[in-house]
Amino acid sequence: MRLRHRALKAIHDYMDELHFVQITTSVLTTNDCEGAGEIFRVQPDSDVLLKEMARPNIPTEHSYFDKKVFLSVSGQLHLEAMSHGLGNTYTLTPAFRAENSKSPLHLSEFYMFEAELAFMQDISSLTSFIEKMIKNVTLRIIESATDDLKFCQEKALGSAFELPWLKAAWITLTYDEALDILIANKEKFKTALKPNEGFSKEQELFLANHCGTPVFVVDWPSDQKPFYMKVVQTKPDRVHALDLLMPEVGELCxxxxxxxxxxxxxxxxxxxxxxxxxxxxxxxxxxxxxxFGLGFERYLQLLTGVKNIRDVIPFPRYPHSCQM
Incomplete structure (x- = not known):
């Protein structure tokens, strides 16, 4: 938990030095930003209250807010609104996903760092910012929490270890280039390659290991990504999207x-x-x-070598478990 604290502080300090404005985006929202339907609905538990607040032409279960309300999956749309007036903004808040997964890389409630950059017009500038930010924040954590980081690594893997991606140059592949690599190695995968559904966790990890460095996959098929992404002018069926694939955790951003x-x-x-x-x-x-959005708990796993994401958050919530 001390390391978690230091990581949070390092992120806030770095963004403050770059004059980003921190926005406390709402946890309650009417939006499903990702459009995947993996959302938790929110309504009062009291039937009496719902009946008290009933209004004409509004379903009783919606009577508190007059519409469906959810726990936020992302603060991105609200950050965009703020960036139109404030310039560069960021948030680091809880996000909620109603996924039927107990994998060591998924939680129902987790923390997500999100940043919105004004006047950003090419994807390479965005990937460059992400790489620089992650490397800088990581160096700050190493400097401020050396002993705690070493302790966590030793508990997870038996000994402390270096983070070779700190010094390496990260690479960028288009979706089509990444897909060609996976097709050429498809016999190595336990799960079948399904190009129309994106990449599995196994395939994400393979790409990072195959390239020997973190990988940005860009220019994704538009039907695999949400509505708000900018179309590539020369390829109308592609959008200017990125996924950052890291060793051990797969998709981080x-x-x-x-x-x-x-x-x-x-x-x-x-x-x-x-x-x-x-x-x-x-x-x-x-x-x-x-x-972009960065899963904070996955980032901690990347630093510490901890295999199960439930061990890097104080009160993990996942399917069939919400203790305390």
């Missing part, structure tokens, strides 16, 4: 350039309802932005 064309967003077949406010950000001319 996901991000993209954001679509700033209002009409293109309006015509997107997977545009969620009730997002008129989001479209309005582009209506009268907006700021081109790009951003």
């Amino acid at each position: 996901g991000g993209s350039l954001r679509e700033n064309d209002e009409m293109r967003l309006r015509s997107h077949p997977r545009l969620p309802q009730d997002l008129e406010w989001y479209l309005e950000l582009r209506k009268f001319g907006g700021v081109p932005t790009g951003g």
Whole structure:
């Protein structure tokens, strides 16, 4: 927990030095930012209260807020709104995913660091920022929490270890290039390669190990990514999206350039309802932005070698378990 504290402080200090504005995004939201349906609904437990607050033409279960409300899966859309007025912003808040997974890399409640960068217009600038940030923050943690980091590594793997990716140059592959590597090695996988569904955890780890360094996979098929990602002009079926694949944990970051064309967003077949406010950000001319989210607990696993994500958070929540 001391190491967790130092990691949080290192992130906040780094972002503050770059003059990013921290935004405390809401945990309650009407949005499913990722569009995957992996959301927890929120409503009062009291039937009496719901009946008291009932209004015409509103379902009783929605009577508190007058609509469906969820626990947030991401603060990204709210960060975008703030960045249009404040410039570069970030948040580090809980996120919630209703996934039926007890894997050592998944939690129902976890912390996510998200940043939104104003005037971001090419994906290589975004990958460069992410690489520099992760390396800088990690060096700060090593300097401020040497003994705690060494202790955690020794408990997890028997001995302290170096982080070779700190000194290595990270590489970028397009989705198609990454897919070609996986197809050429498909006999090595336990799970079948399904190009239309993205990459499995096994395949993510293979790519990182095959390349011998962290890998940014960019230019993803648009049908595999959410509605808000900017289309690649030369490839209309691709979007300016990135996944950062790291050794031991696989995907650590996901991000993209954001679509700033209002009409293109309006015509997107997977545009969620009730997002008129989001479209309005582009209506009268907006700021081109790009951003990313980083799973904080996976980052701690990467630093410490801890295999189970439940061991790097004080009160883990996962399917069939919500103690205390």
